[in-house]
Each structure stands twice: as structure tokens, then as C-alpha cells.
Amino acid sequence: MNNNLNSFVVADSSKCIGCKACEIACFAVHNKNNNVGCTVGTVETAVIPRLYLVKTPSVTMPIQCRQCEDAPCAKSCSVGAIRQIDNTIVVDQKKCIGCKNCIMACPFGAIDLLPQYDNGKEVVQFNLKEESHNGLEEIVKSTAYKCDLCIDNGEQACIKTCPNNALRLVKPLDEKKYKNKKAAQALMNTTKNYKQL
Amino acid sequence: MSIINIDKELCTGCRRCANVCPVGAIKGEQGKVQTIDEHKCVVCGQCVQICSSYASQFDTEITSIDLKLKERGMLEGTKEPLFAAYNMGQVDLLKKYLSDDNKYKIVQCAPAVRVALAEEFGMEFGKLTPGKMASALKKLNFDRVYDTNFAADLTIMEEGSELIKRVTEGKNLPMFTSCCPAWVKFAETEYPEILNHLSSCKSPQQMAGTIFKTYGAEIDNIDPSTILSVAVMPCTCKQFECDREEINSSGYKDVDIVITTRELAYLIKDMGIDFINIDDEEFDKPLGEYSGAGTIFGSTGGVMEAALRTGYELITKKSIPNIDLKFVRGGQGLRTATVEVGDLNLNIAIVSGLKNVIPVIESIKEGKCDFHFIEVMTCPEGCVSGGGQPKLLIEEHRDVAYKKRKESIYDHDSNLKIRKSHENPAIKKLYDEFLKEPLGHKSHHLLHTNYVSRKEI
Numbered sequence: 001m002n003n004n005l006n007s008f009v010v011a012d013s014s015k016c017i018g019c020k021a022c023e024i025a026c027f028a029v030h031n032k033n034n035n036v037g038c039t040v041g042t043v044e045t046a047v048i049p050r051l052y053l054v055k056t057p058s059v060t061m062p063i064q065c066r067q068c069e070d071a072p073c074a075k076s077c078s079v080g081a082i083r084q085i086d087n088t089i090v091v092d093q094k095k096c097i098g099c100k101n102c103i104m105a106c107p108f109g110a111i112d113l114l115p116q117y118d119n120g121k122e123v124v125q126f127n128l129k130e131e132s133h134n135g136l137e138e139i140v141k142s143t144a145y146k147c148d149l150c151i152d153n154g155e156q157a158c159i160k161t162c163p164n165n166a167l168r169l170v171k172p173l174d175e176k177k178y179k180n181k182k183a184a185q186a187l188m189n190t191t192k193n194y195k196q197l
Numbered sequence: 198m199s200i201i202n203i204d205k206e207l208c209t210g211c212r213r214c215a216n217v218c219p220v221g222a223i224k225g226e227q228g229k230v231q232t233i234d235e236h237k238c239v240v241c242g243q244c245v246q247i248c249s250s251y252a253s254q255f256d257t258e259i260t261s262i263d264l265k266l267k268e269r270g271m272l273e274g275t276k277e278p279l280f281a282a283y284n285m286g287q288v289d290l291l292k293k294y295l296s297d298d299n300k301y302k303i304v305q306c307a308p309a310v311r312v313a314l315a316e317e318f319g320m321e322f323g324k325l326t327p328g329k330m331a332s333a334l335k336k337l338n339f340d341r342v343y344d345t346n347f348a349a350d351l352t353i354m355e356e357g358s359e360l361i362k363r364v365t366e367g368k369n370l371p372m373f374t375s376c377c378p379a380w381v382k383f384a385e386t387e388y389p390e391i392l393n394h395l396s397s398c399k400s401p402q403q404m405a406g407t408i409f410k411t412y413g414a415e416i417d418n419i420d421p422s423t424i425l426s427v428a429v430m431p432c433t434c435k436q437f438e439c440d441r442e443e444i445n446s447s448g449y450k451d452v453d454i455v456i457t458t459r460e461l462a463y464l465i466k467d468m469g470i471d472f473i474n475i476d477d478e479e480f481d482k483p484l485g486e487y488s489g490a491g492t493i494f495g496s497t498g499g500v501m502e503a504a505l506r507t508g509y510e511l512i513t514k515k516s517i518p519n520i521d522l523k524f525v526r527g528g529q530g531l532r533t534a535t536v537e538v539g540d541l542n543l544n545i546a547i548v549s550g551l552k553n554v555i556p557v558i559e560s561i562k563e564g565k566c567d568f569h570f571i572e573v574m575t576c577p578e579g580c581v582s583g584g585g586q587p588k589l590l591i592e593e594h595r596d597v598a599y600k601k602r603k604e605s606i607y608d609h610d611s612n613l614k615i616r617k618s619h620e621n622p623a624i625k626k627l628y629d630e631f632l633k634e635p636l637g638h639k640s641h642h643l644l645h646t647n648y649v650s651r652k653e654i
Contacts, residue, residue: 018228019211021249021592024278028590038594039587041317041462044276046254055209060228114255161592163213 005172006067006087009051009147009156015166018060022158022167023049029150029157034120045117050147051158052109061166062158065089065110065147073146076105081144088151093143102144116143200240200285200436201584205230206259207250207281214244214282219551219575220383236653237386239379239551241575242433242584248282271460272467284433284584288460291427292467295338300425303341303413304334305405308349309431309495309580310458312605316587316598317462318472323601325609328477331485333465334429335478341409341417344480345428346487348405349494349503351627352376353618355644356398356500357508358635360570364541369393371546371561371568374500376400378438379575381648383551388558389650397645401494402428402435403444405484406451407643412631413484421449428455431495431583434575446643457585483623489610490618496603497549497579498525498532501572505536505545506617513539520616526607528578531557533568546571549579578603 026049028036034045051064071089074082081095082102091102093116102111116123122140129136149169150156159167203214203223208230215223215231222238225231233244252259265279266272270286294300315324334342356374363372375381375396384392399407406426414421428435438444439452456464465472480486490506493499502522509517524534525545530553533546546568548554554573560566576582581602589595615621632640 017211017213018209019213019249020209020251021213024249024251025591035319036590037316037319038322038591038598039316039589040277040280041459041587042319043278043590047251047278053209060209157591163592 004087006069006084006089007149007169007171008067009064009149009158009167010170011061011063012166012168013059013061015164016061017164017166018053018055019163020053021161021163022051022062023047023053025157025161026050026147029153031117034117044120045122046115048112048114048145050145052112063108063110064158065106066108067147067149072105072107073102073111073144076101086151088149089146090148090151091144091146096143098142098144102146111144111146113142113144115140198285199233199235199238200433201233201238201242201245202283202285203231203233203244204252204265204279204281204283207252207279209250209281211250213247213249217243217247219243220387236651239382239386239575240434240437240584241379241551242284243576244282245280245284245433245584246582246586246588248280250281251278252280254278272463274467275463280588284457285436286456286460287436287454288456288463291454291456291460292464294425294454297425299423301341301417301419301423302339302425302427303343303409304339304427304429305343305345305348305402305409306330306334306429307345307402307431307435307495307580308492308499308606309583309586309602310429310461312495312581312602312609313431313586314458314462315472317459318465320473321601322594322598323603323605325605327609328479329472329475330461331480332475332478333461333470333472336470336475337464337468339427341413341481341484342478343405343409343413343484344487344491345401345405345430346491346494347484347621347623348401348408349491349500350488350618350621350624351404351408351644352398352401352494352500353490353503353507354624354628354635355404355640356396357504357511357618359396359398360504360508361512362636364543364569371544371566371571372396374570374572376494376500377434377574378432379434380551380554380573382434382437382651383554383575385648385651387652389648389652391558391561392648392650394561395648397647399444399644399646400438401491402430402455403438403451403646404644406439406444407447408484408627410447410449410451411643412627415631416483421447424449426451426453428452429458429461430455431458431580431586432576433457433584435585443646446646458583459585459587462587483626486621486623487613488618488621489613489616491621492613493606493610495580496526496606497574498527498547498572499579499606501525501545501547501570503618504570505538505543507619508543509536509538510617510619512541517617521611543570544568548573550577551575581606
């Protein structure tokens with residue numbers, strides 16, 4: 001049985017300076033289909049990152065998806081738009097109907113529902129229109145956005161771009177083994193000292 | 198409103214701007230909104246380049262993006278995200294003038310613009326597009342598309358002659374270049390005691406402006422008072438420079454409006470010009486003709502290399518053995534060399550990054566500096582990395598973008614037929630018909646300037 005727990009990105013709040021470089025990098029690598037190149041001038045859509053800088057009087061750090069093993073967002077999705085691919089929880093934006101169940105289900109606020117863009121243009125809804133002064137008008141389609149660990153790029157843009165090395169990829173099993181070793185070492189040191197007394 | 202500003206609503210207090218500021222002009226506590234000490238600020242715009250704190254289109258608690266565009270002098274409908282650190286734009290103002298047929302509109306473009314502008318349209322880093330740029334500027338309704346590179350060649354004629362004069366007379370050595378307005382402002386603010394070491398040459402932008410409104414007006418038979426002189430620059434400090442009070446020796450303000458590389462891209466998009474597919478066009482002649490020496494001004498070491506190519510030949514009357522002076526190229530903050538020019542051993546230094554000039558200045562004050570000629574550029578790689586250049590979305594691209602822009606500058610140089618400023622036929626003609634000689638009466642009046650102490654006592 002696969003015991004390979006999903007990895008996820010966390011920020012160290014003692015290192016985070018709140019510059020939002022992670023948000024910009026996240027947006028840039030996920031919007032190549034919207035003609036976003038390497039410079040700010042190529043951006044013609046709203047900036048939609050998949051991690052969110054949180055700033056309170058006591059803490060500054062970005063929050064993003066934990067890639068939960070029994071993902072409540074996926075469980076709540078009525079159309080099966082959220083799936084696990086290669087140990088990553090991914091939204092299929094074509095299937096997403098914008099029902100917001102995932103937003104309600106996620107305990108971390110790691111999912112947002114915002115306009116969808118294709119080729120730099122807003123995607124309009126297929127079958128719903130809005131009444132206005134000029135008659136029926138098209139409505140922009142919204143879709144769920146969440147961290148996919150840069151599944152198409154192989155490396156996480158936020159981690160790579162952080163100027164203060166505040167972000168890291170947590171591999172839960174490695175984390176556990178590392179802590180086991182540290183605990184063993186600590187215990188050994190304690191026992192050694194004890195014998196000397 | 199200053200030229201460089203920090204938007205209080207958007208600043209998160211990360212202080213990355215303060216870390217890149219070469220003069221410590223950005224003040225504030227970590228996590229709090231930062232402010233700029235306008236007196237200290239050299240307007241280099243490196244803070245504009247590094248800032249990543251943007252206005253989210255979905256944040257309803259901040260001033261609307263439309264209002265922010267207006268406050269920043271940007272064009273209505275500009276789509277790119279807005280960041281906390283920004284420079285006050287001139288493009289909205291320029292757009293109004295462009296449709297004014299009573300103005301004779303002349304534009305000049307700095308060498309570093311043509312190696313970066315294409316990045317704003319999704320082309321690869323450093324893509325060289327002088328022809329597309331000239332073509333787009335013509336479509337924007339400019340009457341003459343001239344070039345700062347031409348004036349860079351002119352700067353070499355004057356500055357090279359000035360260096361020779363100073364070395365011969367042994368006066369005011371070392372001589373510093375004066376092309377970089379942020380460096381000039383820094384010297385005026387922090388070290389007025391060394392101002393006599395700065396070359397008295399105006400920068401290429403200002404030389405171009407003066408020549409357009411005098412010689413340029415003559416050859417086109419235009420009343421200079423109707424000329425609108427516009428400069429497209431990689432630099433945010435060039436607006437500060439063009440607004441200096443003493444820069445009006447043509448009888449008018451030499452340069453009226455400066456826009457950045459980024460602002461030119463806004464304008465091209467606003468006018469619906471298909472930059473990627475536009476056909477190449479030439480710059481107008483004669484004031485748009487340039488040599489390879491003029492074009493390398495955009496990179497650190499470029500002014501030095503251009504000056505050496507011409508200086509060597511003026512002094513020795515012989516052809517320079519190797520035109521590619523690779524020992525002055527590179528990226529270190531301070532590079533030094535000794536160059537044999539005839540009987541003279543010329544000690545030179547190239548400084549990039551303003552912090553690196555301080556030890557050099559201190560050594561002059563102690564009487565221990567034996568350089569003859571020093572190039573200083575405020576920005577880390579020279580103008581290619583200027584504050585008005587395309588801004589990168591991802592930090593890891595910074596080094597590669599700057600490297601590619603520099604490579605393109607040197608490629609452009611090596612592919613041009615004429616690579617020495619004094620061999621530029623339009624420069625020769627300008628001296629024959631108008632200026633007569635470098636450092637002559639007319640040159641002195643039009644192309645040279647003086648500096649003022651800005652030190653607070």
C-alpha cells in the first residue's frame with residue numbers, strides 16, 4: 001500500500017518579510033496560457049495567485065494548500081472537479097461549476113473562487129446570462145484556484161523566488177524520520193550525561 | 198508628487214526596496230509603510246524594479262485601480278498590475294501631445310531601450326529590435342525619429358577631447374563621466390567637493406535635445422519653439438535631469454518629456470500597434486545615425502570602451518589594434534585597467550552600482566587616487582538594468598535578463614559597419630556644418646554644463 005504522504009509548502013513566519021514575491025511568481029508560472037511572459041508588461045489579466053499572504057499584527061506569512069490526504073475540498077465537490085494526481089490535489093477548471101463547496105470545506109482558506117481567463121481574455125459562462133439595462137449580458141465564469149505544487153513545472157515557483165528562503169516543501173515522512181533521529185540523538189546525549197554523574 | 202514614490206496603501210513594509218537603494222533614502226520600520234527621503238533619493242528607480250507588493254484587483258478596500266492609474270500619470274486602460282514602488286509617469290501627458298499637429302514632435306531613444314522593449318510584448322530576454330522600435334515610433338505620429346545613440350557619439354567627441362585636455366594639462370584628474378544623472382545628483386548631494394572632477398559634458402539625452410532644437414530645427418526649417426522634444430529612456434532619473442533649470446542652452450527646454458521603456462510599451466499597446474509583427478524601419482537621418490560605440494553606452498563599461506576607441510585614435514593618429522576592449526566589460530562593481538595610448542599609460546576605472554564609487558571618492562579626497570578616467574553608472578549593470586526598464590515577474594530571471602540585454606548591446610555594436618564615434622558621418626557633418634570643433638565656442642555653449650552643490654548644511 002502506498003504510504004507516501006502528500007508533500008506541501010509551508011512558510012516560516014520568522015523569515016517571511018511579506019513582500020508578495022511568492023504570489024507574483026505563482027501567478028506568472030500558472031498563466032503562460034494567458035500570454036504572461038517574463039515581465040510585468042505582459043500581464044493583461046487580474047493577478048490571481050494560489051497562495052495568500054496573511055498579514056496580522058502578530059504574523060506575516062503566506063498560506064496555501066496542505067494537499068490533505070482525505071481532501072475535504074475534493075469530498076465536497078459535487079462534480080468531481082477536484083482530484084489527486086501525483087500526490088497533489090488538483091482542480092480541473094473545465095469541470096468546476098463555481099459552487100463554492102470547496103471554499104466552505106477547506107479549513108485553511110487555501111481555495112479561492114475568481115474569474116477564469118483563457119488566452120488573456122475572461123471566459124464567459126456557457127448558459128447563464130445577467131439581466132441589465134442593455135438586455136441580457138454575458139457573465140464571466142468563476143473557477144476555483146488552489147496550489148497545485150506547480151505540477152506542470154516540477155519545481156515550486158514560490159519556494160524558488162522567495163528572497164528570504166522562508167518557504168519550504170515539507171515531505172511528511174522525511175520530516176518524521178528526521179525528528180525520530182533527533183529524538184534518538186537527544187535521548188542518547190541525555191543518557192550519556194546521566195552515566196557520567 | 199516626486200518622480201519616485203511608494204504607495205502607502207500597497208506597501209507591506211518588506212524593505213526589499215531599502216536593501217537595493219544605493220543611498221539609504223528609504224526609511225521605515227519592518228512591516229510598516231516606507232517613505233522616501235527625497236533629498237537623498239537619486240531617482241534611480243531600483244526600488245521600482247524590486248518591489249513585488251501589488252494591488253490586487255479583488256481588494257475592495259483600496260483606491261480603485263483606475264484612480265491609481267490617473268494618479269501615476271499612466272494611460273487609462275493599462276492592464277498590468279500596479280506595485281507599491283512606482284515612478285510618476287509622463288505617458289498620459291505625452292499621448293495628449295501626440296495628436297497635436299501644431300507641435301513638431303521629435304523623439305530620441307536610448308541604447309538600452311531597443312534591447313528590452315520587446316520583452317514587454319512577450320519576446321525573449323534581450324531581443325534586439327531597433328527597427329521595430331523606430332517603426333512603432335513613426336506610427337505614434339512622431340515627425341522625426343532620431344536617436345540618443347547619435348548623441349552618445351557626440352558625447353564621446355566632447356568628453357574624449359575634454360579628457361585629453363585634462364590629461365595634457367594635468368588638471369582635475371581623475372575625470373568622471375557625467376552621462377548618468379543619478380550619479381551626478383549623488384555627487385552634488387553627498388560630495389560637492391569633487392564636482393570639478395566630473396566631465397562638464399551634458400549627458401547624451403541633453404546633448405541630443407539641444408542639437409534637435411538648434412541644428413535639427415535648422416536642417417528641417419522648423420521654428421524651434423514648436424518642437425516637442427521627447428526622450429525614451431531606460432532610466433527614471435532622466436526626467437529629473439531634463440527638468441534641471443540650467444539645461445536650456447538651445448534657448449528652450451532641451452528635452453520636454455521623458456518616458457521610460459515601460460511607458461513606451463504602454464503607448465504602443467494603447468494605440469493597438471502589433472509590435473511583434475511590425476516591419477522594420479530606419480531612424481531618420483542625419484540625427485538618427487549612430488556607431489557601435491554609441492550603442493554600447495547602454496552597458497556598464499560602454500562609455501569607457503567608446504571613449505577609448507576614439508581617444509586612442511585621436512591621440513596616436515593610428516587605428517586601434519583591437520576594437521573589442523573586452524577588459525572593460527564585465528559585471529564587477531569596480532574594474533580597473535591601465536591602457537597604453539601612445540606614450541601615455543592611461544589608468545582607468547569602471548564603477549557600476551553607486552555604492553562602489555564611495556571608496557574611489559574617498560581615495561581622491563585623500564590624494565591617493567591615480568586614475569585618469571572613471572566611468573560611473575548607478576544601476577547594477579549600467580542602463581540595461583535601469584529603473585525604467587521592463588520589470589521582471591520572477592526574481593531568478595534578473596541575472597539572465599540583464600546578461601541577455603548586455604549581450605544584445607554588444608552584438609548590435611559588432612554588427613554595425615561603423616563602430617567608432619569619430620567615424621560616424623553624421624557626427625563629422627555636424628562638426629563641419631555647425632559645431633566646428635570639439636570644445637569649441639559653440640560646443641562649449643550647447644553641449645557642456647555645470648553642477649551645483651545640493652548638500653544640506
